[in-house]
Amino acid sequence: MQKFKVVLGALTLAVAATTIGYYGGVHIQAQESVTSSTYNNMSQVTSPNNSPKTNGVSSxxxxxxxxMADKGIVPQRLQSNYQSxxxxxxxxxLVVSVIDYMSPAKFALSRVHNDVKFNDTEDFHVYKAFGAGVVNxxxxxxxxxxxxxxRQESAVMMANMLMSIRMSDLSTTEFEFVDKLAIADWAKESVNIAANAKxxxxxxxxxxxxDPYTREQAIVTMRRLLDASGSMEGISLRGKLFIKMSDVVKNNGDTPILPKGSNIDARVGINYIKLGSVSNPEKMSEYIDRISTNLSVDTVTKLKGGIKTVNDGDLMIETNGDDFLLKISWK
Structure with a gap:
């Protein structure tokens, strides 16, 4: 896992009544299942002993x-109509709720802003998940x-999340689903990543x-992500620039706190991240150090030597723009 010092504040990261799908000429009920026996057991669980949070969930x-509901991870509006x-x-x-649960820095990620403005939503969860590179x-x-x-769209987003938190040992080895030829080309790598990660x-x-991806499927797959990763060491802005959470906050006993002077001014766009303000040029070297493990040693040396534009793999790093100290962009 890559490590470097970056301190920032809170990531301004960002229905059908049934789950009946269609497969091979036969209508089936979409669900995430481990065996054919559980696949065939599609009864709802609605006994008097059920918590209201889980009434209507497939067995x-x-x-x-x-x-997930008991942990407070399932958003209130998703605590019903589970099979829709x-x-x-x-x-x-749901993505943001899981990220918040996995990170003690959830309340401290407030200084990363979105330059993107979608014309059809103002929901801040969308922008948090977008900022983390999970959704686009x-x-x-x-x-x-x-x-x-x-389901294949969900696999892309789940793979994005796995890569954003830098989960180790991800594999693109082809997973032998019997219907693998039906998976769209744009989704195949992500399906393999998510499947190999279980x-x-x-x-x-x-x-x-x-097939449709249901609320209960989404909650179950997020539980599997938690089981596989446990916690996260950090998250990648737009899936590109990794931020280590232990550098965002320090612990005072059991209470995570934001170190004095640790905020970093960060803004994300469709294909760029801007860091720093021209009003604080003295922080240039500090910003370069903070992102250094995302870059080659040669790139870091060039940036510190005053070169204004450096290419590093698929990244282009620019310095001293009109509204940034550092800009990291990609095609």
């Missing part, structure tokens, strides 16, 4: 949904917050790429 998902398809805005809120717009100006999510398991009839 196969009951334990995971209850665990989750939309992009709802998924973004359908265009530079449109997010489609109420659009439902398919976030998605599928069933004996395959991955079911085009």
């Amino acid at each position: 196969w998902a009951q334990d995971d949904v209850k665990y 398809t989750i939309d992009r805005e709802e998924f973004s809120e 717009g359908v265009s530079d100006s449109e997010f489609k917050p109420k659009a439902n999510i398919s 976030i998605f398991q599928g069933t004996d009839i395959g991955f079911r790429a085009y």
Whole structure:
């Protein structure tokens, strides 16, 4: 895992009534399942002993949904209609809730702002999840917050999340789903990453790429992410620039606190991150040090030597712009 010192404040990161899908000419109920026996057991759990938080959850998902709800991770608006398809805005809120749960710095990530403005949503969860590189717009100006999510779309976003938190040992080895040829080319690598990380398991009839992704499926796969990763050491702005959370806050006993003077001015766009303000040019060297492990030694040396533009892999790093000390961009 890459490590470097970066301190910033809170990431301004950012329905159908059934889950019936269509596969191979047969209508089936979409769910995340481990075996064919659990796949066939689709009864809702609505006994008097159930918590109101989990009424209506499919039996196969009951334990995971209850665990996540009891931990306070499931947003209030997702604590019903569990078998309905989750939309992009709802998924973004779940992403942010999981990130907050995994990181003690959730309240301290307030100095990272979005330069992006979607014309169809102002939901701050969308912008938090966007800032972390987990979700993207359908265009530079449109997010489609109420659009439902398919399973292959969800795999892309889950893989983005795994990569953003820099989970170790991710693999793109082809996963042998029986219906792997049905997975869209743009989703295949992400499906393999999520499946090899045991976030998605599928069933004996395959991955079911085009089936709807339901609320309970989303909660269950997030539980698997928590089980696989435990906690996170940091998160990547726009999935590109890794920020180590232990540098964001320090602990005073059990209480995480923001160190004095530790805020970093950061702004994210579709394909760039801007750091620092021209009003504080004396912080240039400090900013370069903070992002140094994202860069080669040669790049760091050039930047500190006063070269204004340096290319490093797919990144272009610029210094001393009109509204930034450092700008990291990519195509």
